[in-house]
Amino acid sequence: MFLSSDGYRESLRALRPRVFVDGERIDSVADAPVLAPGVNAVGLTYDFALDERYRPLMIADQHTSGTEVNRMLHINRTPQDLINKLEAVRLLCREGGCVQRYLNHDGFNALFQVTHLMDAENGTDIHARFLAYLHEVQEKDLTLGIAMTDGKGDRSLRPHQQSNADSYVHIKERRKDGIVIRGAKAIVTGAPYMHEFLVMPCRNMTEADADFAVCCAVPVDAEGITIVARPAGRPGNPAAKFSGQYGQSTGVVIFDDVFVPWDRVFLAGEWQYSHLLTRIYATHHRHSCIGARAGFGDLLIGAGVLMTEANGLSTETVPHLRDRMVELIKIVEGFYATGVAASVYGFQDPSGNFQPDGVFANVGKLLLATQIYDMQRLAHEVSGGLIVTLPGPDEDHNPETAGDLAAMLETRPDVPHEKRMAVARMMEDLTASDEAGWYSVISLHGGGSPEAMKREIYRYYPIEDRVELVKKLIDRGAAAVEGKSVSRDRQLARCCPVGCQVPETPQLNFDPDASPVALANPMKPAAE
Numbered sequence: 001m002f003l004s005s006d007g008y009r010e011s012l013r014a015l016r017p018r019v020f021v022d023g024e025r026i027d028s029v030a031d032a033p034v035l036a037p038g039v040n041a042v043g044l045t046y047d048f049a050l051d052e053r054y055r056p057l058m059i060a061d062q063h064t065s066g067t068e069v070n071r072m073l074h075i076n077r078t079p080q081d082l083i084n085k086l087e088a089v090r091l092l093c094r095e096g097g098c099v100q101r102y103l104n105h106d107g108f109n110a111l112f113q114v115t116h117l118m119d120a121e122n123g124t125d126i127h128a129r130f131l132a133y134l135h136e137v138q139e140k141d142l143t144l145g146i147a148m149t150d151g152k153g154d155r156s157l158r159p160h161q162q163s164n165a166d167s168y169v170h171i172k173e174r175r176k177d178g179i180v181i182r183g184a185k186a187i188v189t190g191a192p193y194m195h196e197f198l199v200m201p202c203r204n205m206t207e208a209d210a211d212f213a214v215c216c217a218v219p220v221d222a223e224g225i226t227i228v229a230r231p232a233g234r235p236g237n238p239a240a241k242f243s244g245q246y247g248q249s250t251g252v253v254i255f256d257d258v259f260v261p262w263d264r265v266f267l268a269g270e271w272q273y274s275h276l277l278t279r280i281y282a283t284h285h286r287h288s289c290i291g292a293r294a295g296f297g298d299l300l301i302g303a304g305v306l307m308t309e310a311n312g313l314s315t316e317t318v319p320h321l322r323d324r325m326v327e328l329i330k331i332v333e334g335f336y337a338t339g340v341a342a343s344v345y346g347f348q349d350p351s352g353n354f355q356p357d358g359v360f361a362n363v364g365k366l367l368l369a370t371q372i373y374d375m376q377r378l379a380h381e382v383s384g385g386l387i388v389t390l391p392g393p394d395e396d397h398n399p400e401t402a403g404d405l406a407a408m409l410e411t412r413p414d415v416p417h418e419k420r421m422a423v424a425r426m427m428e429d430l431t432a433s434d435e436a437g438w439y440s441v442i443s444l445h446g447g448g449s450p451e452a453m454k455r456e457i458y459r460y461y462p463i464e465d466r467v468e469l470v471k472k473l474i475d476r477g478a479a480a481v482e483g484k485s486v487s488r489d490r491q492l493a494r495c496c497p498v499g500c501q502v503p504e505t506p507q508l509n510f511d512p513d514a515s516p517v518a519l520a521n522p523m524k525p526a527a528e
């Protein structure tokens with residue numbers, strides 16, 4: 001079943017979550033103006049799936065059930081799946097800024113892989129439990145919030161060392177029929193208007209942290225859940241043409257002794273898998289972030305050109321303005337290309353999931369995390385100061401000032417003043433408003449701080465291979481000088497182009513039923 005955005009709104013009306021925004025209790029999240037931009041943005045993921053033009057990107061075959069599902073809920077099996085997801089996320093985010101739902105995809109793909117591994121290593125039956133849940137969500141076309149980032153308390157301490165155990169969501173009680181969880185997840189995008197939360201650990205856990213190694217699915221209106229959220233976008237602000245329509249709320253989700261039945265529990269103390277789950281989630285998510293921020297880049301590029309024109313200039317004829325636009329394009333398409341590379345160079349694990357390449361996915365996310373500020377600077381540079389200094393929309397209809405403003409701030413006769421103001425306000429909205437700050441910080445920290453990406457790049461990168469390469473070259477060079485190899489155990493000519501191993505090229509006609517690459521679980525003792 002595929003819902004439309006109206007169907008999605010209607011489905012939210014059937015839920016009764018306890019939500020507060022700016023100190024007010026929200027009665028119906030689907031009808032609250034302060035949340036409307038968020039509901040609209042998630043709604044795009046529904047309507048685009050029903051639009052025939054976007055069908056190849058937005059609809060995918062779920063191999064475990066043989067049904068068609070929304071791309072945002074799909075399990076990847078091929079490089080093509082990853083490319084389609086990347087394109088779908090870009091398409092959605094260039095329309096709606098941040099549409100949230102790709103987080104759902106990322107959580108599902110990570111859980112698909114890790115529950116499969118858990119069963120293979122322990123003889124359990126958790127993958128089937130997860131599949132049953134996955135199919136239910138796909139069938140109902142639900143949207144899940146990813147509740148991963150804990151309150152974390154004192155960052156220098158592990159979860160079990162915190163003076164307040166509630167700063168990480170944990171298992172308070174284990175019952176025959178399920179578990180009781182408690183604690184706070186600090187940052188959940190779209191929290192008020194989700195159907196359910198996928199609670200996941202946000203870091204690796206040690207044995208002493210076992211109670212904090214919890215992953216489960218919980219309806220947003222389960223007893224004991226309170227969502228304390230910010231407004232979505234800039235609702236009701238007449239200057240915010242874009243973020244008045246689309247934008248995300250984020251919420252703190254408080255779990256005050258929430259019961260979760262076993263069929264919704266995927267990790268309950270198996271601390272050894274916490275690290276792998278967060279790591280794989282992060283790889284999928286950083287890959288998705290690349291698509292999301294490329295979509296945001298598309299908006300900046302379009303707004304930059306329009307603003308230039310509204311100023312009476314043209315990127316066609318003014319070299320330095322064209323140069324700034326090319327810089328912007330270079331950044332956006334540069335990090336987007338790493339997303340394509342991560343798709344093409346990914347690998348299939350034994351679960352059948354096709355995972356993006358870890359180096360490219362992390363490099364791309366790192367590039368966008370830091371270059372988002374350059375993107376905004378370049379957009380500011382071509383725009384001029386008016387984007388933050390223009391009088392507000394109330395003056396547009398003030399009989400005492402509107403005429404003078406329109407006449408005296410005109411740039412040229414063929415650019416109506418109101419058009420120039422509209423573009424300038426759009427640029428402010430995207431790059432210099434509090435919503436613009438939101439996009440900067442989600443680019444920087446969403447999916448992990450830059451340091452987390454750097455750690456992963458170092459971890460995934462085949463550094464040993466590069467060391468061997470240079471060692472061979474040194475041997476060869478030394479051999480040329482002295483007439484013999486530096487190391488005795490190396491044959492001359494072994495490292496020549498003919499003798500070297502030919503690098504494997506990505507298989508674009510990928511067969512999803514062949515050649516899995518075993519996942520390396522760093523938490524599993526080698527002896528086992």
Ligand SMILES: Cc1cc2nc3c(=O)[nH]c(=O)nc-3n(C[C@H](O)[C@H](O)[C@H](O)COP(=O)(O)OP(=O)(O)OC[C@H]3O[C@@H](n4cnc5c(N)ncnc54)[C@H](O)[C@@H]3O)c2cc1C
Nearest residue numbers: 146147148149155187188189441442445446447448449451
């Ligand atoms: C707009 C937005 C939306 C988001 N949406 C979601 C969502 O839907 N779901 C979700 O689960 N999360 C979400 N996140 C959270 C995001 O994943 C985190 O912000 C990110 O992982 C960083 O965590 P933090 O914010 O707690 O920062 P911190 O962990 O406090 O990091 C701050 C700085 O301290 C450093 N640091 C932290 N701990 C240590 C340590 N022990 N030792 C040394 N240095 C340390 C970091 O490297 C960083 O430089 C969102 C974030 C943003 C900004």
